[in-house]
Amino acid sequence: MTDRATRNDYKHILPLQTRWADNDIYGHVNNVAYYGFFDTIVNEYLISSGALDIHKGAVIGLVVETGCKYFAPIAFPDGLEGALRIAHTGNSSIRYELAIFKTGADEAVAEGHFVHVYVDRNTRKPTALPDAFRKALQTLT
Amino acid sequence: MTDRATRNDYKHILPLQTRWADNDIYGHVNNVAYYGFFDTIVNEYLISSGALDIHKGAVIGLVVETGCKYFAPIAFPDGLEGALRIAHTGNSSIRYELAIFKTGADEAVAEGHFVHVYVDRNTRKPTALPDAFRKALQTLT
Amino acid sequence: MTDRATRNDYKHILPLQTRWADNDIYGHVNNVAYYGFFDTIVNEYLISSGALDIHKGAVIGLVVETGCKYFAPIAFPDGLEGALRIAHTGNSSIRYELAIFKTGADEAVAEGHFVHVYVDRNTRKPTALPDAFRKALQTLT
Amino acid sequence: MTDRATRNDYKHILPLQTRWADNDIYGHVNNVAYYGFFDTIVNEYLISSGALDIHKGAVIGLVVETGCKYFAPIAFPDGLEGALRIAHTGNSSIRYELAIFKTGADEAVAEGHFVHVYVDRNTRKPTALPDAFRKALQTLT
Numbered sequence: 001m002t003d004r005a006t007r008n009d010y011k012h013i014l015p016l017q018t019r020w021a022d023n024d025i026y027g028h029v030n031n032v033a034y035y036g037f038f039d040t041i042v043n044e045y046l047i048s049s050g051a052l053d054i055h056k057g058a059v060i061g062l063v064v065e066t067g068c069k070y071f072a073p074i075a076f077p078d079g080l081e082g083a084l085r086i087a088h089t090g091n092s093s094i095r096y097e098l099a100i101f102k103t104g105a106d107e108a109v110a111e112g113h114f115v116h117v118y119v120d121r122n123t124r125k126p127t128a129l130p131d132a133f134r135k136a137l138q139t140l141t
Numbered sequence: 142m143t144d145r146a147t148r149n150d151y152k153h154i155l156p157l158q159t160r161w162a163d164n165d166i167y168g169h170v171n172n173v174a175y176y177g178f179f180d181t182i183v184n185e186y187l188i189s190s191g192a193l194d195i196h197k198g199a200v201i202g203l204v205v206e207t208g209c210k211y212f213a214p215i216a217f218p219d220g221l222e223g224a225l226r227i228a229h230t231g232n233s234s235i236r237y238e239l240a241i242f243k244t245g246a247d248e249a250v251a252e253g254h255f256v257h258v259y260v261d262r263n264t265r266k267p268t269a270l271p272d273a274f275r276k277a278l279q280t281l282t
Numbered sequence: 283m284t285d286r287a288t289r290n291d292y293k294h295i296l297p298l299q300t301r302w303a304d305n306d307i308y309g310h311v312n313n314v315a316y317y318g319f320f321d322t323i324v325n326e327y328l329i330s331s332g333a334l335d336i337h338k339g340a341v342i343g344l345v346v347e348t349g350c351k352y353f354a355p356i357a358f359p360d361g362l363e364g365a366l367r368i369a370h371t372g373n374s375s376i377r378y379e380l381a382i383f384k385t386g387a388d389e390a391v392a393e394g395h396f397v398h399v400y401v402d403r404n405t406r407k408p409t410a411l412p413d414a415f416r417k418a419l420q421t422l423t
Numbered sequence: 424m425t426d427r428a429t430r431n432d433y434k435h436i437l438p439l440q441t442r443w444a445d446n447d448i449y450g451h452v453n454n455v456a457y458y459g460f461f462d463t464i465v466n467e468y469l470i471s472s473g474a475l476d477i478h479k480g481a482v483i484g485l486v487v488e489t490g491c492k493y494f495a496p497i498a499f500p501d502g503l504e505g506a507l508r509i510a511h512t513g514n515s516s517i518r519y520e521l522a523i524f525k526t527g528a529d530e531a532v533a534e535g536h537f538v539h540v541y542v543d544r545n546t547r548k549p550t551a552l553p554d555a556f557r558k559a560l561q562t563l564t
Contacts, residue, residue: 017158020180021314023307025477027196030303031486032462035455039161044218054448055168055216063454067490073547075196077185124496162453166336166446172345173317173444180314195307204313208349214406265355299440302462309478321443326500337450337498357478359467 004071005099005108010083011140014041015103018076028073035066038098038114041082051136059127061116064093068112079103086140092126093117094137145212146240146249151224152281155182156244159217169214176207179239179255182223192277200268202257205234209253220244227281233267234258235278286353287381287390292365293422296323297385300358310355317348320380320396323364333418341409343398346375350394361385368422374408375399376419427494428522428531433506434563437464438526441499451496458489461521461537464505474559482550484539487516491535502526509563515549516540517560 007013016037024030043061046052052061074080081101088095095115099108120127148154157178165171184202187193193202215221222242229236236256240249261268289295298319306312325343328334334343356362363383370377377397381390402409430436439460447453466484469475475484497503504524511518518538522531543550 015158017156017181019177020184021177021303021306021312023195024303025305025307025309026483026485027307030462031489032303032455032458035458036160036162039453039455040158040217043161047218054164060449062449062496063493065490065492066454067488069488070486073485076181077188162444162447162455164448165444166448166450167342167344168448171321171444172348173314173321176314176317180312201308203308203355204352206349206351207313208347210347211345214344297440299438299463301459302466303459305477318442318444322440322499325443329500336446358463359470 005111006106007081007083007101010085010099012045012084014044014082014084016040016080016082016100018074018078018080020076023076028075031068031070034068034070034100034110034112037080037082037100038066038068038112041084041098042096042114042116045084045140046136049136051133058121059118059130059133060121061118062124063114064117065115066112068110070110072109074100074102074109083108084140086137087113089129089134089137089141091128092119094129146252147247148222148224148242151226151240153186153225155185155223155225157181157221157223157241159215159219159221161217164217169216172209172211175209175211175241175251175253178221178223178241179207179209179253182225182239183237183255183257186225186281187277190277192274199262200259200271200274201262202259203265204255205258206256207253209251211251213250215241215243215250224249225281227278228254230270230275230278230282232269233260235270287393288388289363289365289383292367292381294327294366296326296364296366298322298362298364298382300356300360300362302358305358310357313350313352316350316352316382316392316394319362319364319382320348320350320394323366323380324378324396324398327366327422328418331418333415340403341400341412341415342403343400344406345396346399347397348394350392352392354391356382356384356391365390366422368419369395371411371416371419371423373410374401376411428534429529430504430506430524433508433522435468435507437467437505437507439463439503439505439523441497441501441503443499446499451498454491454493457491457493457523457533457535460503460505460523461489461491461535464507464521465519465537465539468507468563469559472559474556481544482541482553482556483544484541485547486537487540488538489535491533493533495532497523497525497532506531507563509560510536512552512557512560512564514551515542517552
């Protein structure tokens with residue numbers, strides 16, 4: 001298995017709460033739930049930094065590619081932390097990289113990526129990233 | 142609409158984190174997500190108080206009835222608090238009552254109930270509540 | 283336990299597919315998943331009958347109350363059927379009643395209710411049910 | 424964008440039902456829901472072919488890597504089909520490849536992969552694939 005990331009490899013940390021339904025029949029957080037964490041980490045950052053208004057903003061982010069590698073099991077009610085960085089910014093797209101940690105741990109239990117293409121809310125055609133967006137994301141690169 | 146509960150009506154509070162997927166097409170937390178909160182509030186309490194071992198305990202809780210009234214909309218990334226009390230304890234069952242608050246608010250956005258029957262993990266037949274269970278729950282009544 | 287409903291008690295049946303994630307740590311469909319079935323049964327009927335346009339219609343349905351009683355366990359990959367009827371139609375609200383059956387079975391494994399208030403998409407204020415809506419629902423009463 | 428797969432590229436098709444909650448705030452099936460489809464497609468095949476007993480079997484499948492590319496939007500209540508093939512079989516692991524189609528369409532709306540490591544249910548250590556397993560999977564390669 002490849003080297004696992006540590007928290008110093010990332011720029012932003014969001015505490016994450018597990019839920020009962022995250023555990024599947026085998027008693028661990030299901031592989032699908034990690035992508036729910038990724039969606040939450042990215043969008044929470046974009047909303048709280050003022051880059052994205054999911055209700056009325058002219059620009060919205062559509063997901064075109066995601067992936068995850070799972071290194072160690074976790075289970076509700078574990079406390080977790082989600083970590084975020086930007087690997088690449090294009091004209092209208094961003095490749096985010098993410099990791100999940102048990103609270104306080106240094107070695108990730110999972111790592112993934114999440115590629116957003118930003119589009120006009122109405123036409124759903126790709127649009128150049130607004131300045132406010134680029135500015136809000138500087139701390140992630 | 143009936144009087145809405147306030148946080149003094151409950152015995153235990155658990156901070157709750159919303160997730161991207163909680164919002165539905167209309168931009169608010171979907172009605173189903175509240176039941177995910179209820180499951181999490183009840184089981185987090187039972188696990189952290191030592192009453193329930195969901196992986197290996199001899200007794201597990203099966204849900205036989207749930208319900209919820211929704212008073213006001215909430216949306217990701219709102220911070221929430223879940224409130225818990227016990228309304229009735231039977232020989233092998235407990236009726237929990239729950240409410241959801243926006244963080245720091247006094248008036249509930251939703252109230253619900255959740256009835257657990259406790260059963261033997263293997264036979265799935267109702268079993269009298271163990272003493273450790275009753276003791277752990279005293280602070281909720 | 284009360285008498286369980288049979289399929290003749292309902293007006294509309296929708297086949298339902300279980301998913302891996304419906305099973306929780308105890309190996310059965312989690313109590314929350316049933317509400318996801320209810321949402322799907324009601325909205326699928328409203329959309330396919332032409333009553334509701336969830337993307338652009340002027341009227342949308344907000345859920346103000348739900349409830350469910352669980353009679354017998356089910357598990358992925360069981361095939362299910364969802365049953366629907368209308369118990370009460372008000373000026374701007376409808377009380378739907380639902381049941382879940384194993385495919386082909388006559389006795390319900392769960393029964394519930396689901397109350398929609400219909401509101402203007404923009405103001406979110408209650409609105410009288412449109413005629414097309416009332417017409418589409420006649421077969422459910 | 425790379426060439427999109429067509430249904431002839433796959434060995435097994437499972438009809439998939441969308442649910443209300445699959446749609447997110449932007450009105451389309453959320454990126455996370457596709458992984459719920461993948462879990463369902465793989466496990467439904469393994470269970471119905473007799474390879475996997477998720478309740479009592481000695482061997483269970485743990486997911487170590489997943490990924491998905493999204494080519495076109497879909498939305499509840501669209502009918503879908505999930506397609507499955509095996510790309511690689513190791514001593515104790517299998518790389519599944521999957522695609523999602525709108526019902527009857529020839530070009531995939533999404534393609535992904537899903538890597539299972541098969542482990543002993545109790546020790547959670549990798550185990551050689553049982554013969555029944557290998558036999559059940561022959562039609563997928």
